[in-house]
Amino acid sequence: MAAPVLSRRKSIRFNRRQITLGSMALCLVFLLLIGLSSWLIGEAGLDPVLTQRNQPPNWAHPFGTDWLGRDMLTRSLHGMSLSLRIGLLAASFSAIIGTGLGLISGTLGGKVDAVITWIIDVFFSLPHLVLLIMIAFAVGGGTKGVVIAVALTHWTSLARVIRAETLQVNSSNYVQLSHRLGRSPVWIARHHMLPHVVPQLLVGLVLLFPHAILHEAALSFIGIGLSPHTPAIGIILAESMRNLSTGYWWVGVLPGLLLLLAVKAFDILGENLRMLIDPKTSQE
Amino acid sequence: MLSVENLSITFSMYDRGLAQKQLTVITDLALDVQAGEVMAIVGASGSGKSLLAHAILGILPDNAKVSGSIWFKGDLLTPQRSSQLRGKAIALIPQSIGYLDPLMQVGRQVQRTAQLSGLSASDAKAAVNRTFDRYGLAAAVQRLYPFQLSGGMARRVLVATAVVAQAELVIADEPTPGLHPDVVAETLSHLSQLASEGKGVILITHDIEAALQIADRVAVFYAGTTVEITPASDFYSGKIRHPYTQALWRALPQNDFIAVAGSQPSPDALPNGCLFSERCAGVTAECRSERPAFRQVRGAPVRCIHAAR
Amino acid sequence: MLLAKDLSFRYPRQDWILQNFNMEIAPGEVVGLLGPSGFGKTTLSKLLAGYLSPTAGDVRVNHAPLPRSGYCPVQLIFQNPELAVNPRWRIQQILAEKQMPEPSLLEALGIHSGWLNRYPHELSGGELQRVAVARVLNPATSYLIADEMTAMLDANTQALIWHRVLDYALVQNLGLLVISHEAALIQRLCNRVIDLVQVRASERWKGA
Ligand SMILES: Nc1ncnc2c1ncn2[C@@H]1O[C@H](COP(=O)(O)OP(=O)(O)OP(=O)(O)O)[C@@H](O)[C@H]1O
Ligand code: SF4
Ligand SMILES: [Mg+2]
Numbered sequence A: 001m002a003a004p005v006l007s008r009r010k011s012i013r014f015n016r017r018q019i020t021l022g023s024m025a026l027c028l029v030f031l032l033l034i035g036l037s038s039w040l041i042g043e044a045g046l047d048p049v050l051t052q053r054n055q056p057p058n059w060a061h062p063f064g065t066d067w068l069g070r071d072m073l074t075r076s077l078h079g080m081s082l083s084l085r086i087g088l089l090a091a092s093f094s095a096i097i098g099t100g101l102g103l104i105s106g107t108l109g110g111k112v113d114a115v116i117t118w119i120i121d122v123f124f125s126l127p128h129l130v131l132l133i134m135i136a137f138a139v140g141g142g143t144k145g146v147v148i149a150v151a152l153t154h155w156t157s158l159a160r161v162i163r164a165e166t167l168q169v170n171s172s173n174y175v176q177l178s179h180r181l182g183r184s185p186v187w188i189a190r191h192h193m194l195p196h197v198v199p200q201l202l203v204g205l206v207l208l209f210p211h212a213i214l215h216e217a218a219l220s221f222i223g224i225g226l227s228p229h230t231p232a233i234g235i236i237l238a239e240s241m242r243n244l245s246t247g248y249w250w251v252g253v254l255p256g257l258l259l260l261l262a263v264k265a266f267d268i269l270g271e272n273l274r275m276l277i278d279p280k281t282s283q284e
Numbered sequence B: 001m002l003s004v005e006n007l008s009i010t011f012s013m014y015d016r017g018l019a020q021k022q023l024t025v026i027t028d029l030a031l032d033v034q035a036g037e038v039m040a041i042v043g044a045s046g047s048g049k050s051l052l053a054h055a056i057l058g059i060l061p062d063n064a065k066v067s068g069s070i071w072f073k074g075d076l077l078t079p080q081r082s083s084q085l086r087g088k089a090i091a092l093i094p095q096s097i098g099y100l101d102p103l104m105q106v107g108r109q110v111q112r113t114a115q116l117s118g119l120s121a122s123d124a125k126a127a128v129n130r131t132f133d134r135y136g137l138a139a140a141v142q143r144l145y146p147f148q149l150s151g152g153m154a155r156r157v158l159v160a161t162a163v164v165a166q167a168e169l170v171i172a173d174e175p176t177p178g179l180h181p182d183v184v185a186e187t188l189s190h191l192s193q194l195a196s197e198g199k200g201v202i203l204i205t206h207d208i209e210a211a212l213q214i215a216d217r218v219a220v221f222y223a224g225t226t227v228e229i230t231p232a233s234d235f236y237s238g239k240i241r242h243p244y245t246q247a248l249w250r251a252l253p254q255n256d257f258i259a260v261a262g263s264q265p266s267p268d269a270l271p272n273g274c275l276f277s278e279r280c281a282g283v284t285a286e287c288r289s290e291r292p293a294f295r296q297v298r299g300a301p302v303r304c305i306h307a308a309r
Numbered sequence C: 001m002l003l004a005k006d007l008s009f010r011y012p013r014q015d016w017i018l019q020n021f022n023m024e025i026a027p028g029e030v031v032g033l034l035g036p037s038g039f040g041k042t043t044l045s046k047l048l049a050g051y052l053s054p055t056a057g058d059v060r061v062n063h064a065p066l067p068r069s070g071y072c073p074v075q076l077i078f079q080n081p082e083l084a085v086n087p088r089w090r091i092q093q094i095l096a097e098k099q100m101p102e103p104s105l106l107e108a109l110g111i112h113s114g115w116l117n118r119y120p121h122e123l124s125g126g127e128l129q130r131v132a133v134a135r136v137l138n139p140a141t142s143y144l145i146a147d148e149m150t151a152m153l154d155a156n157t158q159a160l161i162w163h164r165v166l167d168y169a170l171v172q173n174l175g176l177l178v179i180s181h182e183a184a185l186i187q188r189l190c191n192r193v194i195d196l197v198q199v200r201a202s203e204r205w206k207g208a
Helices: A002-011 A016-041 A072-108 A110-125 A128-138 A142-154 A156-170 A173-180 A185-222 A233-246 A250-277 B049-057 B079-085 B106-116 B121-134 B139-143 B151-164 B181-196 B208-214 B243-251 B285-289 C041-048 C091-095 C103-108 C125-136 C155-172 C183-189 C196-207
Strands: B002-014 B020-033 B038-043 B064-072 B090-093 B169-173 B200-204 B217-222 B225-231 B295-297 B300-302 C002-009 C018-025 C030-034 C056-061 C074-077 C143-147 C175-179 C192-195
Touching: A016 A072, A016 A250, A072 A110, A072 A142, A072 A156, A072 A185, A072 A233, A072 A250, A110 A156, A128 A142, A128 A185, A142 A156, A142 A185, A156 A185, A173 A185, A173 C074, A185 A233, A185 A250, A233 A250, B002 B049, B020 B038, B020 B049, B020 B200, B038 B049, B038 B181, B038 B208, B049 B064, B049 B090, B049 B169, B049 B200, B064 B079, B090 B151, B106 B121, B106 B139, B106 B151, B121 B139, B121 B151, B151 B169, B151 B181, B169 B181, B181 B200, B181 B208, B208 B217, B217 B243, B225 B243, B225 B300, B243 C155, C002 C041, C018 C041, C018 C175, C030 C183, C030 C196, C041 C074, C041 C143, C041 C175, C074 C125, C091 C125, C125 C155, C143 C155, C155 C175, C155 C183, C175 C183, C192 C196
Parallel strands: B020 B225, B038 B200, B038 B217, B090 B169, B169 B200, C030 C175, C030 C192, C074 C143, C143 C175
Antiparallel strands: B002 B020, B002 B064, B217 B225, B295 B300, C002 C018, C002 C056
């Protein structure tokens, strides 16, 4: 009886686009679930239950509990959910700055372009993490600090990409031809420029996300990010450092894994989106 | 040296949404190239000349499926093997400087090609100098960027890129469109020189006149099929066999400038019989029933059942 | 009348590419332009179609300067069609940028309806060039500059397209400037030929 099942399996073959869309949907659902998890599961698990301290992963607590008896799954999900929201905010700000400056630079050219390119280069040459810490510190830490710091340090590569794209499209034969065909600059921006810039922007935004999350975690980890009372993923990881030697591995490893998975999900999302949007690869 | 048999190429494309459709753009393509020979490929635009070159070089897009076989020096040319040989034993002279890296000095690019083909850095440097010298490119040209080259210089740099790698098979895809006759003649002489050194040369071009100057044989493509492979001299002596080849010849501005009406059938609506039957003046009912196979007429293969007449 | 009067052009701080060039094309006339590479043929065609502004002199159509905005009555067909179409547009959209050409014109140029839904990189160079030609053959165009228009096409398609374009030009009274290295082609097509080498020689002679 096994044979027909096998052959049926064989006949279901997905094409590349179905696989791409499928994996994107999967990543999206995963990320949405994490994002919404803090509402879905409530805050019950965040309270200390002193009778259940330091439990390894079990059915009641899949991620175990910490030294105060708090449910690590609840804490991790709350942390990730917060991280995602902060990441979204930071990445969006960053993308807006990057796209705006890139577009201005590429369209206006001349002195404006020179100034913006110079700013980009300066930001690029400064050590990333140091700048991040300095900005977060300067604006006083906390959620606001993290968002501003991440937003201000991550727009440069997107600005570069968009500037190059804008320059290239603007100087192309088909845009010049479009002018000669009587199309207005606004029309050209809408129909020739946008289809080139929007995909870059979307992909850029999605790929910025994991950076934002990781940096939020890093800032919280070293203590200038979110307040230690919030269940942020960086704080959870910082706390778990103390537990590494005591054998309570789950306190750090499982939330870390969740962070990794979320970051990876974004990466997959971004890469697949890029493939799908580019006509040269979208037929695969 | 190279032989292509029954090659067909199928693209899978998304029709609407998630449904995929297959589009076979090349069917039954055949070609062979000997060492020391220039084989010209002429044919209708969209007949699959560039795709053939891409198939030999293993650079077709991922949604293309190839069937049939390509043999290079006695062994089957698998995609892995062609990616190993690409730029080394098999080199492409591309159509435009668009293929060069716009941000890199041309000398460095040619040197990189040489190094990729297995030369040490110093040997590669020497080879680059030698090759630039051979094609009359001053040493200073090595430090120029692609956009600073004139059309003629660019052609020589592109030839140099193929030659520096010591390729045994050189494929030139449309190396001369819209170029001044002097530059055309020069590029062609470089190619025929390569052949006389024992390399195999495939020259893909629309310029039949140019092709005939240096080619030993000419393969004529139509709608993804080889319709005729003829000695080059047959063009001038009026011995070309296939009605499409004759039409091409007649359509030259220096000949009659008469075109056969209509257009090449689209790949998703190929006629059952001879692919040229919709436009052929000599078409009969037999032509429409079956795709003509190759047969020998006046010592060369042609796909036309009435070619002897 | 398309008129180039004392046309001169050079890029900032570089040598003159074109100096005091004079030329005119009447409606319905087919003029050939011969000249080796580097003689400014492409520059001239860009000046005539308004892609570049002359350093001195001017281009006039029916006694008026070329319009700065709106549809330009002088249209240029590029040698390289790959660069003249937006790679992210489908063929349908490319053809219709001004207005969708008549089905009969598409038919005459051998443009299959199956192409309309494809992207430019899914057509061969010659197929794409036909799309580029169809795009500008409409009543608003009074002059067409064809810069090596059929250098990428096979002889049969070249003859076919030129016959179509000549027919069209005759009916619409379109003026044509044919730029090509192929002397035989120019001889076939043109009522009159301008040889840039001779033009330049006579200028020298006048200057001396
Ligand atoms: N990526 C692709 N997807 C679908 N069809 C394609 C793709 N690339 C090429 N084709 C089709 O394959 C056929 C052969 O194309 P190819 O580029 O080989 O023509 P060619 O003979 O080189 O023409 P030309 O002389 O005009 O350059 C054409 O009909 C073209 O539309
Ligand atoms: S087989 Fe018939 S239709 Fe085909 S080319 Fe020969 S004569 Fe013409
Ligand atoms: Mg081609």
